[in-house]
Amino acid sequence: MTALHHAVNHCRLNVVTKLLELGASVDAKDDGGNTPLHLAAGRGILNPVMSLLSAGANVNEVNLQGVTPLHKAVSGGHGPCVEKLLEARAEPNIANAEGNTSVHLAARGSANLKNKAGKLPKDVALTPEIAKRL
Numbered sequence: 001m002t003a004l005h006h007a008v009n010h011c012r013l014n015v016v017t018k019l020l021e022l023g024a025s026v027d028a029k030d031d032g033g034n035t036p037l038h039l040a041a042g043r044g045i046l047n048p049v050m051s052l053l054s055a056g057a058n059v060n061e062v063n064l065q066g067v068t069p070l071h072k073a074v075s076g077g078h079g080p081c082v083e084k085l086l087e088a089r090a091e092p093n094i095a096n097a098e099g100n101t102s103v104h105l106a107a108r109g110s111a112n113l114k115n116k117a118g119k120l121p122k123d124v125a126l127t128p129e130i131a132k133r134l
Contacts, residue, residue, distance in 0.1 A: 001030040008036040008048045016048050026057045033063035041069035041085060044078030049085070059090045066096040074105045 004024040007015035016036075020026065027035050037057040040048040049069075053059065062068055070090040073081040086092070092102040107121075115124070 002028045002036075004028060004036045005030055005034075005039060008039045008045070008052075009043075011043075011045055011048070013047050013051065016051055020051065020055045026052055026055045027061060029061075029063070033065075035061050035063075035069070037061065037069045038063055038067070038072055041078065041081050042072035042076055044073065044076050044081050046080050046084065049073075049081050053084065053088045059085055059088045060094060062094065062096075066094075066098075068094050068096075068102075070094075070102050071096055071100075071105055074102045075108075077109060 002024065004016065004019045004026070005028070007019055026037075029035055034042075035052075035057065037049065037052045037059070038061070040052060057069075059070070060068055068090065070082065070085045070092060071094075073085055090102075095101050
C-alpha cells in the first residue's frame with residue numbers, strides 16, 4: 001500500500017493533493033490489486049474520487065477479483081461517487097470474477113430506492129416479469 005492509498009483511506013484530501021502534485025502513481029495497486037480510486041469509491045468519499053479522476057486515474061482498473069471502482073461505489077450505495085465515475089466514462093458492463101456487472105450489484109440494493117425522477121426499480125423495469133420480481 002502506498003502513501004497515496006493511506007491518504008485516501010484516511011480521508012486526507014490535502015495529503016492526496018500534495019502527493020499527486022509530487023507525482024505519486026495514481027494507479028498504484030495494493031496487495032489486493034486496489035488502486036487509490038478503488039478505496040475512495042468503496043468508502044464513498046467524493047473529493048478524493050474527483051481528485052484522482054482529475055489526475056488521470058484509470059476509472060476501469062480491475063483488482064485481483066475483477067472489481068472496478070464503479071463496482072465498489074455501487075456495492076456501497078455511494079450514489080454521488082457512482083455519478084462521478086460514470087461521468088468519467090466508467091464502463092458499467094465490466095464483470096467481476098463472479099460474473100457480476102455494476103447493474104447486477106445495483107440490483108442487490110433496496111427495491112425501495114428512488115431515482116432522481118422519484119421512480120422505483122419496478123417503475124422502470126423493462127418487462128412485467130422483471131417488475132413482479134421487484
